[in-house]
Amino acid sequence: MEKIKLPKELYDKLELGETKQIEVTDLSNDSFKIRAIDRNRTERAATWFLLPTAISTLLFILSLHFFGKSSVIPLTGTDSIASGVMVISNAVAMISFIVSYLMRRKELSHQMTSKVYWRTIITVIIAVLLLVTLVLSAFFWFISQIFYGVAFDTITSVLIFAIFTGILSFFLLFVVDVFEISMLLNLLIMVAIGGLLSSMVSNGNQYWWQRNFSVLGTNNSNASWQFNLTLILSAALMISLFDYIFVSLRMKVGFQIRHVILQLLLTLCAICIAFVGLIPNNGLGLAHLAHDIFAQLIVLFMGLAILGIRWFLPHIEKNFYYLSYAIVAILALSYFLWHPIYYLTLTAFEILSFSVCFAWIMLLINSLLRIIWEEKKVYQVEIITAEEDTKNK
Structure with missing residues (x-):
């Protein structure tokens, strides 16, 4: 294996021991990236996403039995596969996200102090929850427009639910694996832009723009909670970043x-x-x-x-x-x-x-x-x- 000499300050900053190695990536004509290889670090998304998927699927089956939905289950609408994903899968996936994020706090200490980590944790969790909820709402609304009125039998419904849940659980755990402080900036952009656009589309009044921007957050809008929550959460993300x-x-x-x-x-x-x-x-x-x-x-x-x-x-x-x-x-x-x-x-x-x-x-x-x-x-x-x-x- 080839060797490389590093100044002591870089050696200490990367926290290299005698047996540790570094990885050089992103090679180009005049720059490259260097990082320490941590063999103890595990990518949780690839190994642990099956657990929240199995728990969510079991809860979905129990809810079908409890509410007497044993024959045909619609894809979207009330008491549907979509509502199960929005409520059950979203809740279980967010719990797994929180647990995994807490387990990574030592690794994240290189990017932020312990004080900043605990200051931002609530904001990060709420931002991810809101963003995932908005994306799921938009996705199932789009699906309902394409497959209007479609319904499935119990076994097929459970299978479709498990697929959606697996994708959602893997995505949230993957976010934890690759999380960096710069993602707070990306969250701010996505929450602010996504929340405002969602409020404009779903406010229930096509002529809202004839009054003012704030009408999206009033009783005259069907999506006032989205608009107001977007402002509050964007402000919280801004304060955390600052x-x-x-x-x-x-x-x-x-x-x-x-x-x-x-x-x-x-x-x-x-x-x-x-x-x-x-x-x-x-x-x-x-x-x-x-x-x-x-x-x-x-x-x-x-x-x-x-x-x-x-x-x-x-x-x-x-x-x-x-x-x-x-x-x-x-x-x-x-x-x-x-x-x-x-x-x-x-x-x-x-x-x-x-x-x-x-x-x-x-x-x-x-x-x-x-x-x-x-x-x-x-x-x-x-x-x-x-x-x-x-x-x-």
Whole structure:
């Protein structure tokens, strides 16, 4: 086996012992990835997904017997295969996800501190649960449109249920196996975009856009819980990400008051987003007033963060400054096109503002993660000759 020399700091960072090996992957013209091989680590998805599948299938059979469904079972609808997967399989798979995620806490300590791990665990679990529920709802809705009214006998129904359950259980355990802190960012994107699109599609009123964006979270919408829960969960994911990022940033560059102020502004913005979801804009009264105040505070805190980005992060890429100021110009222009001259509707202004601000937050998080993770250092290269390799053996 070929050998490689590593500086002591890299050797310690990879936690290599005398008998451990490293793996070099992603070879390209000028870069590659290096990681320690942990022979004790097991991929739980490939070995353990059968257990939650078997438990869910047994519970499904018992529920069929309990509710007297012994002849024909529909694929979708009430008391169907789809409802069994949504309730039984989803619950059992999520329990297996939680147990597996807790078992991986030591491995995840390389990416986040123990404090950050316990702060984010509830948010991760709820985000995964919501995302899986939304995906299953969309999937079975699509299936119901293709196979309208289809039903199966008991044995076939149990087999189809077991297949769906096996796929779901394997997927959730696979997510645990490959989980990294960057997945919180992907969860935020999928929950925010997926939840909002789902609310638009299933709200029950094709002309909702004639009023405003917030109508999706009111009593006038059939999907108000999806819209409001999406806002609350997106806010929780944002707070978790900001907490991890700025704690890691302080560990790397030390305490700086400008970073604390930026974290405070971004966290307050996320809290206001959560309150917009917690207090639907149902008509007049205190709820309407509070909803509008929190919505306006989002604009205030986000505007201060964007306008002051050069002071908050003086060593970030200059292109990010130009992009931030361009976003401020777009927001100012869209506001002018909406309120004084009414070229844009309120809904168009809200969607445009949300889109550019959300994109700015994603870019900011990516830029901060690069500062934390991409530690660059130059080393002198030394080639181990065949004679040296033989002598060391």
